[in-house]
Amino acid sequence: MGIIYVLGILIIGALAAFFVDDLNRKWTGPVAMLAGFGAAAAFAFLPGGIVRWRILGFSMHWETDALAGFFAWIVLGLSALALMYSVKYMEGKARQGYFYASFLTSVAGMFGVAVSKDLLSFFIFWEIMTWTSFLLAIYNAYYGVETKGIKYIIFSAIGAYAMLTAIVLALGQYHSLEFSDLMAAGAFRFSSGNWYIPVLLLLGFAVKAAVLPLHVWAPAVYPKTPMSFTAVFSGAMSKMGILGMLLILTGIFRSATGWELTLVRWVLGWLGGLTAAWATLQAIRQNDAKDLLAWSSVAQLGYIVTAVSTGTRLGLMAALYLALLHAAFKGSLFMVAGAVEKQAGTTDFRRISGLIKRMPWTFLTALIAIISLAGIPPLGGFVGKWLLYESLISETHAYFLVILIFFASTSAFLYSYRFLFGLFLGQEEEEAKQITEVSWWMLIPMLALSAVSVVTGMYPGLIFRPAARALESIGLPAGQWDMSILSNVWGNQTDVFTVGSTVGILFVLWALFITFKGKKNTRWLTTKEISTSGEIPAPEDNCTFQRGFFQPFERAVGRLYRSSMDQLWEDIGAALEAFFGFIRKIYTGNAQTYAMYVIIFVVLLILFRNYIF
Amino acid sequence: MVVSPVHLIAAPLAAAFLIPLLNKLYRDAARVVPGVVFLYNLSVSWILVNRVFRSGPIVEVIAGWKPPFGINLVMTPFSAVLVMLVSFMAFVIWLYGFRFKRSLKGGVVMYYEILQMMMAAGSLGIILTGDLFNMFVFVEITGITAIALTAFYRDRDGAEAGFKYMLLGSMASVFLLLGILLIYTQTGSLNMAQIAERMPAVATGVKVTALIFLLISLGTEAEMFPLNGWAPDAYSQAPSPTSAAFAAVLGVAAIYALARVGFTLYDHGTVSGFLIAMGFLTMLFAEMAAITQTNLKRMLAYSSMGQMGLAMIAFGIGSEAALFGALFLIINHAIIKSLLFMTGSYFIYNLNDKRLRALNGIHKRLPYVSFLFALGALAIVGFPPFSGFWSKFYILTAAGAKQMMPLIIGILAVTVIEMTYYLRVIGRIYFAKEESEPASHKPSIQALVAMTSLAVLIIVLGLYPDLIAGFLHRASMFLLDKQTYIQTVLHLS
Amino acid sequence: MSNYQEIISQYRPLLEIIVYGSAVALILIGLYAVLVKKHLVKLVIGLSLIDSGVNLLFVGVGYVTNHTAPIFSPGFETAADKMVDPVPQALVLTAIVIGFAVTALALSLVIRLYRHHKTANVEQLNRLRW
Amino acid sequence: MTGNWLIELTGIVLTALLAFTVGMFYGGLRRKVIARAQNRVGPPVYQNFLDLLKLQGKTTNVTHGLMTHLAPVWVLVAAITALLFIPVLHGGLWFPNFTFKGDLIFLLYLMVMGSLGMALGVGETGNPNGAIGVSRGLSLITGYEIPFVLSLVAIMIQFHTTSLTDLMHYQQATGHWIARENPFAFLAALFSVLGMFHYSPFDIIGAPAELASGPMSEFGGKYLGSLMTGGSIFAFVKLVLITDLFLGGAGHPDAYTGAAGVLLGLVELVIKTFLLYMIPVSIGIVMPRFRTEQAVRFFWRWPLLFGALGIIWAVFWK
Structure with missing residues (x-):
């Protein structure tokens, strides 16, 4: 019955937030936050169980198996933290009741998607999560609605209706909507004669996962949504598409006749790779942190889609691992953007810079998240990248695809750096002097999400184990996973614990050395006192290099940018x-x-x- | 108290003629009486619906002429559901319009109330009648009252819309007469049951020609594609409660008549392809026109046409599930579109401007009405968990059972268009910068009750559609069961 | 009486041609007016003509040779099989009444339209479109 | 390889020292070679040691903030960590370090870590030249990294391993260098090495005349000293990596045991890395500087093609 309680808490929380807002605006956020944490707690402490009921002759089946649990944790955990962040982030903004009610309903929808075991309830929750997120996407202003918000909903609708088409056709063909029945009947196989059913379903999921030709809504909508929800939007909601893909493709992975698997690997894998590369290139040229992060989300989802398409042990693990980790680091990055937006009023790189001294904790979060995103050891993001590459090289032999992915993730260093540099580094603006660090209400969720990256950098097994159980619950072989030793099919290993501790120890040692050597004489300069200009720039001058930051790169890529x-x-x-x-x-x-x-x-x-x- | 289907028609008709007299006695009689009548109708139809579902169809003989002679009323489960719907909606719309034009005294309001009652009576007549003759009469009654209501505001647009409606309505009635004439010459009867019994013996050519005439005329009323030029004008120029009534009362009756002709007089197989094709075209063209509208009520009108098209498709598919979906859709359409017209007209009332762009940011002034409008918009597009989802899903399921993939894709593609413009309006209402001056026409308490009850229905039916599923299943099975209909009606003699 | 009926039955084919022919002609003329003429009143007249044509058609169809009017009166209770069917005639009567009502309504609309638009040309009445 | 942490620690320290020394000498050699080529006398070979001593000996230091403060640490830590995960000598007791705990993909990513830390430190100084240098450097990475990855992937699929130790073992066992087994991959990797060393024509990051040595410009004293140390070690790391990958590595534990084996191995290593090192150095002498987009595009043309050929070769070699 845990499912009912979780949904109930979320819905009641939504209604409560909506009406509390009329009574006392101060309590709207805390009420919503309570609902978010309450739902997570209910999910943690109550047995999930199985819920079955009938509506209009269709049977609904919700169950929290390991896979549902894995994704439900992404949803509920991230949402609870985002709601906590929201309390201060949304302070003083209008229509909070509307915001929180939509937020919580959307979370309920996502949770429902995660636990649905039949296509109808899957679709219903999917739609609930879609329209509530649309309401949130247009929250900020109308200026984007005609083109941007509407773009989101049109693409979502195309995806959802592709799904609906598949659902009614499957119902007509197989007279059941249970995933297990359909799977047993081979409905999700291309070779079943109803090849359009899996294709249409995958199309629907591809929209949510922002796969290449259907990705345009994401960069348009993510930056316009209030950041506390964008964290969930990009972190959790897009993962629902991944979940759907996993559920649909299981049949093909499990009992693969060659050509079906090859088809999935080629089409979906390359689409994912192209998405990653294209979105990375776009992210590089953005001048606003939020746009940059939006494109980066698309790119990261591209990796995950590619990982799913492999269908192998390492690949699927990479998918689940990256899904969770992306939720963590992209969630915290969007929160960082929100924090900067709240304190500085803008996230445009060309208008602010040098916030590191004003918002050190925010910078720390951003730094950890960015390192994790870029996949640099010893943080958690590296593990996901490692799994993905090893899977592509050693398991599916997609040699050129791995190059494409590698190109994307190398180019990702560019925008990763740009994000940190643009907001936090460079010369300080005179006006930025008044900016202060955000409240701890916002910092704690951000730091908590960063902690995920740090911990998984040393102990990725913390994610591997639930993820392996999740894969086993849908009948895919997951095998044994060590706490911190990664190994590929050839038996080659990487011990991230050793890496982490080595780097950590050396770092501390050398940092102590460099700090204490001649410490007394160290003078801390302002960012204006730079040596090469030969003179100290005037306070109103800002020499920070922000416009056309990657112009040489853009010139090198050249024609691609024109399309x-x-x-x-x-x-x-x-x-x-x-x-x-x-x-x-x-x-x-x-x-x-x-x-x-x-x-x-x-x-x-x-x-x-x-x-x- | 013994009630019969006759009361449903007779009460509003009688009241309509009595109102001028009563108005002399009591100043606000014109406002109150319709409510009493509709309430009476509602309770009568509730009793009758129960009776029908408990002990089978009711055949009411008028003036002693037993079927197949004379005129009679037949209340099958199928019509019972729609009677209930129409009675309920008529009552709600009356409630909504209770303070309609309260600044005007006497006369004008009286005419409005009379016409509304006549229209409801005519619609109920169409649904209840057992013979073509009365169907013609009731179609004409509703037609004339609807035209009069369309031109109710004595402005140029109202007159223009009324004239167009009049022209097409007259042509429809001519074709209805011609169709009835052809059928009569072949079967020698006007009783629908008897016609249905004798129809197989009729030569195909004449039969089909008669069918064409009937489809044309009823199609005009039901807003079928090339015949629906009147609809956007009439919907947009009529007074707001009337626009709601067009969707909730007139449209229901028209689609009923179409279904009755298709399923009872003729074989479903004959009209199946035609209804699907024309229904889809209706939907397609209506939604394509709707997305480019700049006028709120015209947009809603085109959207209504789209919904009627979907209902036609459902009747065209004709399986039990499809009919279930169609009935559910008709109910949803009546409820939701009424809600949209009701809330939409409060916007217009406040803004004195029918254009969409005037809606920018209106939610600040009319928060509750805006909320209801948004709810209705989400529901009619078919987002779960609102009731609109289930009807659409059921119709699609029926199409899926027959593996009509192109049709499913077509319907859903059109739905994308529909969704686009509704959500644009929601966006405007909530998120645009407001442009116009605030006005202070808060909704009256009666209107609030009416709109809220519709909204509650939308949510309740969305969360718990099984509430009415049993009725709808019985009703749709009965529509398919032509033989029972014939026997029930004719065995009385 | 018999004389009268004989004459009619003798000329029945001709009569049918005349009745049906004029009905069809009326409908066509009316249609022509509705579709081609531009003046609102002429449109209304066209509608009226179509109505009359259809009514005439109905009357013609409803006529049965050697039958009496469908009136039950003392002494004629068993004459039901010798009566013509009353239904078409009732229908025609109703249709005529309705046609009258529609024409009246139409004319009132035309008057109002003329007042507002200062023209009775149907082509200029397209403020509501698209 | 051994459970004795003391020996491991000694090995680590020794390896680091060796890398440091060799790296610094190579730097000095480069300056000498360039000078000779330009018909100058040039500084002595040990000049880099003198520079470092001077830098570390300075007491007045200024810093721009925490990231700037830590940037040299990043660079140094990244270099040493990378070194620890590369088998300097094949087999033996002292120099394999942690190689069994990290594979090639890991190394690839580890090698970027230092650059990123450096870039962050540079960013904080607020010096526009530094930021420009970073922008160029990151762009350049996308250039040379791709052919390098292509060649690595080619080797991995050719020999079904991602472990450097396994590759070395294969070369030792068969006596065939991978440069011979897959020449295209080797060629692509060589091109990448040109980029990795940031020497002319790819010295766009520092770009002495344009950017006033770019990223480095705000660093002095102990910071610059640490940067130099890290850079020297890292140069050695890159050379050893390529040597291990393509040139058979160094050390023959089967042929020679004990100290003699280690010594011989070291000599072999020095010779191989020196020859390898001379490639970018000598090209740098004769070539003028590319513009950034030219450099990036250069890597996306021939090297990329060679890398792709390498993969095709690897697929069909089996």
Whole structure:
């Protein structure tokens, strides 16, 4: 019954937040936060159990097996922290009741998706999470709604309706919507004759996971959403697409006839790789931290999709591991962006810089998260990258794909650095002197999420074990996983604990050396006292290099930057709308024309009656 | 108290003619009486619905002429569900319009109330009648009252919309008459049960021609694609409660008539393909026109046409699940679209501007109404957990059972269009910078009750559709069961 | 009486042609007016004509040779099989009444339209469109 | 390899010292070679040691903040850690370090760690030249890293291992250098080495005339000293890595045991790495500097092609 309690707490919390907001605005956030933590606690301490009930003759089946539990933890954990962060982040903003009610309902939807064991309830929760997130995506302002928010909902709708098509076709074909029944009937196999069912379902999931041609909504919407929700949006909601892919592809992974698996690996794997590369290139040229992070999310999801597509032991583990870790570090990065936005008023690199002295803790979070994102040892992100590469090289032999992925993740260093440099480093603005560190209410969730990266850097087994159980629960072989030794199919190992401790010890030793050597004489300079300009810049001057930061790189990439998927879709949209505008002219407004339509219709029907009736 | 289906029609008709007299006695009689009548209707239909579902269809003979002669009313489970719906919606719409034009005294309001009652009576008549003759009469009654209501505001647009409606309505009635004439010459009867019994013997050519005429005329009323030029104008120019009634009362009756002709007079197989195709075209063109609208009520009107198209598709598919979905859709459409028209007209009332762009940021002034509008918009697009989802899902399921993949994809593609413009409006309401001056027309308490009850229904039906599922299943099975209908009606004699 | 009926039955084919022909002609003329003419009143007249045509058609169909009017009166209770079916005639009567009502309504709308638009040209009545 | 932490620790310290010494000498040699080529006398070979002594001997230090303060630490730690995960000599007791605990992919990522730390430190100084240098450096990484990865992947799939030790073992056992087994991969890796050393024509990061030595410009005293130390060790790491990968590594524990074996191995290592080192140095003498986009594009052309050929070769070699 844990499921019911979790959903109940979230829904009641949503309603409570909505109505409390009218009574006393101060309590809206704490109430929502309580609901978030309450749901997580309920999920932790109550047995999940199995819920079955019937509605309109369709049976609903919710169950918390290991896989559902894994994703439910991503959702509930991240959401609870994001809600805590929200309390101060949203302080003083309007329509908090609306915000928190949508937030909690959305979390309920995500949780429902995670625990659904049949396609109908999966779809229902999916839609709930979609429209609530749309409401949040347009929270900030209307300026983006016509193009950006709407873009999100249109793409989501296309995805969701592809899913719905598959669902009703599957229902017509197999007379059941249970995942287990469909799986047993082979409904998710390309070779089943109903190849369109898995294809349509995958299309639906691909939209949520922002896979290449369908990714354009994500960079448009993530930056416009309040950051406390974007953390969940990018961290947890996009993972639902990954969950769906896992569920659908299990059948193919488990009983693979060669060509199906090859097809998945080639199509999905390359789409994921291209997404990663393309989004990384886009992220590099962004000038706003939020845009950068949005594109980076798309890129990271590309890795995860590629990892899923392998269907191998290492690859699937990489997918689950990265899914959780991406939730942690991207969640904290969006929170960092939110913190900067709240304190400095903007996240545009060209307008602020040098916040490190003002917001040291925020910087620390950002630093840890970015190192983890870039996959540099000894933090957790590296483990995911390692698993992904080893899987592609040693298990699926996707040699050129691994190069593409590698290109993406190498280029990711560029935007990783840009994020840190743009916000926190460089010369301090005179106006930035008043900026202060954010409240601990915001820092604690950020630091908690960073801690995930740090701990998993040394003990990735903490994630491997639940993830392995999750994979086993859907019948995929997961094998044995050590606490901190990674090993590939060839038996080559990397001991991240040794790495972590070596780096840690050396770092501490040398840091002590360099700190205490001649400490007395060390003078701490301001960022204006730089040697090469030959003079100290005036307080109002800011020499920070921010515009066209990666211009040489952009020139090197060259032509690629000139094409834009977004533009393509917008053109299609504009063309469609123009076409609709043309079509509606059949309603001329002239009564006689309408009468003429009637007569023509009659005549046509009578002429062709033998064919029509 | 003994009640019969006749009361449902007779009470509002009688009241409509009595109102002028009563109005002389009591100043606000015109406002109160319809409510009493509709409440009476509601209770009668509740009793009758129970009776129908407990002990089978009711056949009411009028003036002693037994079927197949004379005129009679037939209340099957299928019509019972719709009667209940129409009675309920008529009552809610009356409640909503209770303070309609309260600044105006007497006359105008009286005419409005009379026409509304006549329209409800006519619609109930269409649903209840057992013969084509009465169907014609009731179609005309609803038609004329609807035209009059469309032109109720004596402005140029109202008159123009009324004239268009009048022109197409008259042509529809001509074709209805021609169709009835053809059927009569072949079967020698106007009783639907008897026609249905004799229809197999009729030569195909004449049969189909008659069908075409009937489809054209009823299709005009049901807003089928090339015949629906009147609809956007009429919906947008009529007074707001009337727009709601067009969707919730008139539309229900029209789609009922279409279904009755398709399923009872003819074989479902004959009209199946036609209904699916035209339904889809209706939906497609309506939604394509809707997305580019700049006027709120026109947008809602086109959206109504789209929903009717979907209902036609469902009737065209014609399996039990599809009919279930169709009935559910009709109920949802009546409830949700009424809610949208009701809330939408409060926007317009406040803004004195029907354009969409005027809606920017209106939620600050009308928070509750905006909330209800948003709820309705989400529901009609078919987002779970609102009731609109289930009807759409059931219809799709029916299509899926027949593996009609192109149709499913088509419906859903059109739904994307629909979703786009509804969510744009939500975006405007909540997130745009407001442009116009605040006004202070808060909704009256009656209107609030009406709208809230509809909203509650949307949520309740969305979360617990099994509440009405039993009725709908019985109703849809009965529609499919032509023989029982014939026997029930004719065995009385 | 018999004389009258004989004459009718003698000329029945001709009569049918005349009745049905004029009905069809009326409908077509009406349609022509509705579809082609631009003046609102002419449209209304066209509608009226179509209505009359259909009514005429109905009357023609409802006529059965050698039958009496469908009136039950003392002494004629068993004459039901010799009566013509009352339904078409009732229908026509109703249709005529309805047609009258529609025409009246239409004309009132035309008047109002003319007041607002200062024209009775149907093509200029397209403020509501698209 | 042994459970005795004392021996391991001694090995670590010795390895680090060796790397430091050799790296510093190579730096000095480079200056000498360039000078001779330009017909100058040039500084003595041990000049780098003198520089370092001077830097560490300075007492007045200024720093721009915590990240700047820690940047040299990052660089040094990254270099030493990388060194510890590379088998300096094949087999034997002293120099294999942690090689069995890290593989090539890990090494690849570890090698970026120092650069990132450096970049962060530079960023904090607020010196625009530094930031420009970082931007260039990061762009350059995307250039040379790709052919390098291509060649690594080629080797990994050719020999079904991602472990450096296994690769060395293979070369020792068969006597065939991987440079011979997969020449295209070797070629691609050589090109990458050019980029990795940031010598002309790829010296766009420091770019002495344009950027006033770029990233380094705000560092002095102990910081610059640490940076130099780290840089020297890292140079040695890169050379050893390529040697181990393609040139058979060094040391023959089967042929010679004990101290003699170690000594011989070291000599072999020095010769091989020196010859390897002379490639970027000598090219640097004759080539002028690329612009950043030219440099990046350079790596995306021929080296990339060689890398791809290497993979194809590896696939069909089996």
